[in-house]
Amino acid sequence: MSKKTYIQAITDALRLELGSDEKTLVFGEDVGKNGGVFRAxxxxxxxxxxxxxxxxxxxxxxxxxxxxxxxxxxFRPVPEIQFLGFIFETMDSIAxxxxxxxxxxxxxxxxxxxIRSPYGGGTHTPEMHADSLEGYLAQIPGLRVVTPSNPYxxxxxxxxxxxxxxxxxxxxxxxxxxxxxxxxxxxxxTVPLDQxxxxxxxxxxxxxxxSAQVNQSLKVAEKLEKxxxxxxxxxxxxxxxxxxxxxxxxxxxxxxxxAIQEAQRQAGIAANVAALIAEKGALYLSAPVGRVYAPxxxxxxxxxxxxxxPAEDEIEAKTREILNY
Amino acid sequence: MDNEKPIVDFSAIRDAMGKNxxxxxxxxxxxxxxxxxxxxxxxxxxxVDFFKLMLWERTLHQRSNALTRQGRLGFYAPTExxxxxxxxxxxxxxxxxxxxPAYRDIPQLIQHGLPVYKAFLWSRGHVLGxxxxxxxxxxxxxxxxGAQYVQAAGVALGIKKNGTEDKVAYTYTGDxxxxxxxxxxxxxxxxxFQAPAVFIVQNNGYAIxxxxxxxxxxxxxxxKGIAAGIPSIQVDGMDFxxxxxxxxxxxxxxxxGNGPVLIETLTYRFGPHTNAGDDPKRYRTKDEEQPWxxxxxxxxxRKYLTDQGAxxxxxxxxxxxxxxxxxxxxxxxxxxxxxxxxxxxxTNVFEEQPQNIQQQITEFQAKESK
Numbered sequence: 001m002s003k004k005t006y007i008q009a010i011t012d013a014l015r016l017e018l019g020s021d022e023k024t025l026v027f028g029e030d031v032g033k034n035g036g037v038f039r040a041x042x043x044x045x046x047x048x049x050x051x052x053x054x055x056x057x058x059x060x061x062x063x064x065x066x067x068x069x070x071x072x073x074x075f076r077p078v079p080e081i082q083f084l085g086f087i088f089e090t091m092d093s094i095a096x097x098x099x100x101x102x103x104x105x106x107x108x109x110x111x112x113x114x115i116r117s118p119y120g121g122g123t124h125t126p127e128m129h130a131d132s133l134e135g136y137l138a139q140i141p142g143l144r145v146v147t148p149s150n151p152y153x154x155x156x157x158x159x160x161x162x163x164x165x166x167x168x169x170x171x172x173x174x175x176x177x178x179x180x181x182x183x184x185x186x187x188x189x190t191v192p193l194d195q196x197x198x199x200x201x202x203x204x205x206x207x208x209x210x211s212a213q214v215n216q217s218l219k220v221a222e223k224l225e226k227x228x229x230x231x232x233x234x235x236x237x238x239x240x241x242x243x244x245x246x247x248x249x250x251x252x253x254x255x256x257x258x259a260i261q262e263a264q265r266q267a268g269i270a271a272n273v274a275a276l277i278a279e280k281g282a283l284y285l286s287a288p289v290g291r292v293y294a295p296x297x298x299x300x301x302x303x304x305x306x307x308x309x310p311a312e313d314e315i316e317a318k319t320r321e322i323l324n325y
Numbered sequence: 326m327d328n329e330k331p332i333v334d335f336s337a338i339r340d341a342m343g344k345n346x347x348x349x350x351x352x353x354x355x356x357x358x359x360x361x362x363x364x365x366x367x368x369x370x371x372x373v374d375f376f377k378l379m380l381w382e383r384t385l386h387q388r389s390n391a392l393t394r395q396g397r398l399g400f401y402a403p404t405e406x407x408x409x410x411x412x413x414x415x416x417x418x419x420x421x422x423x424x425x426p427a428y429r430d431i432p433q434l435i436q437h438g439l440p441v442y443k444a445f446l447w448s449r450g451h452v453l454g455x456x457x458x459x460x461x462x463x464x465x466x467x468x469x470x471g472a473q474y475v476q477a478a479g480v481a482l483g484i485k486k487n488g489t490e491d492k493v494a495y496t497y498t499g500d501x502x503x504x505x506x507x508x509x510x511x512x513x514x515x516x517x518f519q520a521p522a523v524f525i526v527q528n529n530g531y532a533i534x535x536x537x538x539x540x541x542x543x544x545x546x547x548x549k550g551i552a553a554g555i556p557s558i559q560v561d562g563m564d565f566x567x568x569x570x571x572x573x574x575x576x577x578x579x580x581x582g583n584g585p586v587l588i589e590t591l592t593y594r595f596g597p598h599t600n601a602g603d604d605p606k607r608y609r610t611k612d613e614e615q616p617w618x619x620x621x622x623x624x625x626x627r628k629y630l631t632d633q634g635a636x637x638x639x640x641x642x643x644x645x646x647x648x649x650x651x652x653x654x655x656x657x658x659x660x661x662x663x664x665x666x667x668x669x670x671x672t673n674v675f676e677e678q679p680q681n682i683q684q685q686i687t688e689f690q691a692k693e694s695k
Contacts, residue, residue, distance in 0.1 A: 025486075051486060057517050062475050062510035069479015069494070072423070072464070073487060092507075096469050097476070104465060106456035107673040142674050165676045194679045241679040 004184050007177040009151035010040050010116070013158035014078065016188040018048045021076060024162060026053045028063060028080030037082060038118060038177055060086050064093020064115075068101070071111045078162055084119035084171065085128030091136075098167045099142035113168070114161040120173040120212055120262060121309045124302040130174065131299045132263035137169050138240035138272065144193060145240040147171035149214035151182040153237060156191030164193060173211045180215075196243035198250065202232035205323055206250040207315065208273050209260040210236040213292075216312045217260060220319055229323065239269045247273060248281045256322050258290035260315055265293040287325035290318045343544030348559040348591055351566040354620050356628040363570055369635040375565055376626050376636065377644060378416060379408035382432045383623060384648040385441075389448075393600045397656060399449045402429040403596035406563075409622030410527045410590040411497075412436065413568030417576055418495055418523075423480045424463040425473040425496035428599075429527070433497070437463055441655035446662055452670070453662050470502040474511030474524065481520035481585065493579045495523040501532025503546045512553035512587060519584040523575045524550070526587065527562065529594035530617075534608040550587030562590030563622040593617035666693055 004012060017024050026041055026048075032055040035042035045053040056063050060081055067077040081087055087094065098111040121130040137145045146161055146168055148154040154172070161168035199214060200221050207217040214235040221231035232250050236242065251257050257277055259270035274289040292310045300308040351360045358364055364372075386405045392398040404411060407429070415433040418424070424437045431444050438461050447454030447465065455465040467473040477496035484492050502508055503526055515522040526546050530537050543549060550557030556578070560571045568590055575586035595618065597603035605614075630636035667689040671682050678686065 057510075057513055059506075059510045059513070061507055062478065062514045065472065065475020065507065065511060066479040066482060066514055069425075069476045069481070070483045070486075072476070072480055073483020075483055075486070092469055092472055093475070097472055102675070103670065103673045104452070104455050106452045106669075108456055108459065109464075110676065144675075144679075194677075238679075241681040244680050244684075 001183045002186055003181050004151050004155075005178050006148070006151045006154050006173070006180045007038060007040055009155040009184055010158055010172060011042060011044070012184075013155045013162070013188075014041060014044060015047065017078070017159060017162045018044060018052060020188065022052075023074060024052070024076045024078060025070060026078045026080070027056050027066070029056060029058055029082045031055060031080050036080065038174075040116070040172070041080070060089035061093060064090035064098070067113045067115070068093060068098050068111060071098070071113055072109065076112045076162065078114045078116065081115055081117040083125075083129045084117045084133050085131050087117065087133060094137070094143065094167070094169070095140045099140045102166065103142055110165045111167045112165045114158070114164075114170050115167070116158075116170045116172060118172045118174045118177070120175050121299070121305050122175040122212075124305065125174070126302075127299070130305070132261065134171060134239055135263055135268045138269060142166065143240070144168045144238060145171065146193060146238050147173065147211045148237065149173070149176070149211050149235050151180055152184045153191050153197070153235070155184055156189050157193070157237060159188055160190040160193050163190070168193070171211065175212055176215075191237070194238050194241065194243060196246040197235045197237055198232060198246065199235045200231065200233040202230035202254065204230045204254055205256040205258065205319060206232045206234060206247075206254045207258050207260060207319065208234045208236065208247060208250075210239050210269065211262065213260045213262055213310065213315070216310075216315055219312055220316045223316065224319065231319065236269070240272075242272060242276060244276055244280065247276060248284075251277055251281045252284045255284055255286040257285070258292060258315070258318050258322055260292040260310065262294060262310055264296045265291065266296050268293060287322045290322040292318050343548040346545045346547050346559045348561045349567045349571050350561045350564050351570060352564055352625055352629060354563065354625055356625040356632065358629075363566055369630075369633060372630060373635055375412075375416065375569065376623075376630055378412040378436065379565060379623050379626065380641065380644060381648050382408040382412055384645050385432060385435070385652065388649060388652045390596075390600065392656065398445060400428070401448055401600045402431075402598065403594070403600065404429060404432055406593045406595035406617065406621065407527055407529060409565040409568055409626070410562035410592040413565040414495075414525050414572040414588070414590070417569050417572035418493070419491070421462060421492050422576070423477075423484070423492070423494045425477040425480065425494060426463065426466050427470060427473055427497055427499075427502070428466045428468060429499065430466060430497045434463055434466065437461075439463065441652060442658035445655055445659040449659065451662050452665055470498060471505030471507030471511070474498060474502070474505075475507045475514065476511075477522050477524070478511045478514040478518070478520060481515050481522035482518050485518065485520050485582075491580050493521040493523055493576055495525065495576075497525045497527060499532065500526065500528040500530065500537050500540060500546055501535070502526070503549055504532070504540055509549065509553065512550055512555055512585065515585040516553045516555045519582070521579040521582070522585040523572065523579050524585060524587045525572070526589045527592055528589050529592050531594060531598070531608070533598045533603065536608070545589060547587060547589040555585045555587055557587040557589070559589045559591060562592030563620050563625070565622060565626055593620070668693055
């Protein structure tokens, strides 16, 4: 065991997978000598050589196409898109190409590609660097969207994603990169894909969240516990497709649910969670499903983002509202 | 000050750009041999085999056209006029090379190893048309123009990283595709990584209805490769031997580890963009079309062979009948494909099924067993 930050856990996972499978390749903009703009790939090129860890020209669509071609030649590509806001440049590679290959080739070709990309607000970045765009990705059949909320899951989920034979979009929360530390095993381990995690058990209400919002939800749960309110917190981990069983089981127990996301309200993950509960768990409910989200505007200017991002007190207020409905 | 020349003469720079491209020709439109040393390399038998490739493609086109009209094929992008460009380039490749085709490259896919009935199933919209054996080195036809270029760069880099000898990735687009960002990104990536890719542009004059001259200010499309730092060339795309020789040289250059090559073939799409309602009369004139029809790649080649006494009308008719029989058999085989099942589609979304897929498989199993 060693104390590792969220980003160190990611580097750890990449190092272990590069070491265990010579077909694994790490590439992207500035990931080589520079070790990535956030240092997620720090030291990897020195350790594994330029053939395995390499810089690409500055072109996201090229990176996506490169990944597909390399996968066809038997490699296991782990490309980095420097910021999630840059995916629009490579959306065809993701939505139009790699996620469809297994299907369109009748299962004769597969794309073991894990695209890593940082996202999330609260660090005062320029435009298109902090947006939560997971809603776009969640609509793509054939693509898994995975996002960890802590260092342990970051390492285990990334290893599972890389080893998986289908494309995974692996979202790394920018704000958590260095703000979270935890003791994690030094060796390789996996955290299962497609499975949500009940990070805190409770009986009165279910908070269903992912990424940084899990940590805010846990704080709300701790606060309400002092008032005798028992809050269950679910970390979705794989946000598309959803682990329906874990969500419905929790709602069956608590009868109340709040779905939480950092993204704008329209067409998001929380909407998928609410729709799932409405479709398959409505009769468990004693109150409507609550949602916490950001306003339906474009991601705001840096100086305004703290007012825009869903905060702990909003989660607390919504939780109380649904509890007292 | 008025008489002073500016520090740079941009007009002169513009006028000079692309001027050094001279299309390679072996045999001109009147079947006059320009490069006898090239023709001398081949026996009459080999030259006849080359001609048969074009005749095969022309016959496939004619039958596909008819079958589409009868409703027995679905999507079809006519290839008439592009036989020298398509067969000449493809014949220079090896079966172990990886072909990344677009939707007008079905004849190359078939010559590379795709059974005709599978090409027909693809046209009809059946998944089995895309079910390729592992040792068939190609991807199904690309619809998103440009995507095949970036993917070809990836395949080429994979070939290089695997250390595979004498193997390249090759891909096609049309003149229209050269306006896509992916066209440049693919060439630039392959160039930066010095990966063995052969990029082919079939300049058939039109991006559906938009003529080549309206697509870009560039004098040639070949010069677009220069910006990516890769050697680029124009070739008479109606001249089979010119296309074949140039592509073979490009393949050898790329396979030897020198990096990618770009080839622009100058050709013409005799027919519509696709058989789904496009009418060339809306955007081009007979006066423009006729010289191109006269420049038919089969005409000059046939004339040369006939002059040599190496080919006759009887031989031609006999070969065409044989191709037609093969196509007939392929249609029959395509007709035998089983109905597609939702449960099979669902099974091919992921290797390990998540809950939503598992649930939907169960739902459709119930429906399909009724």
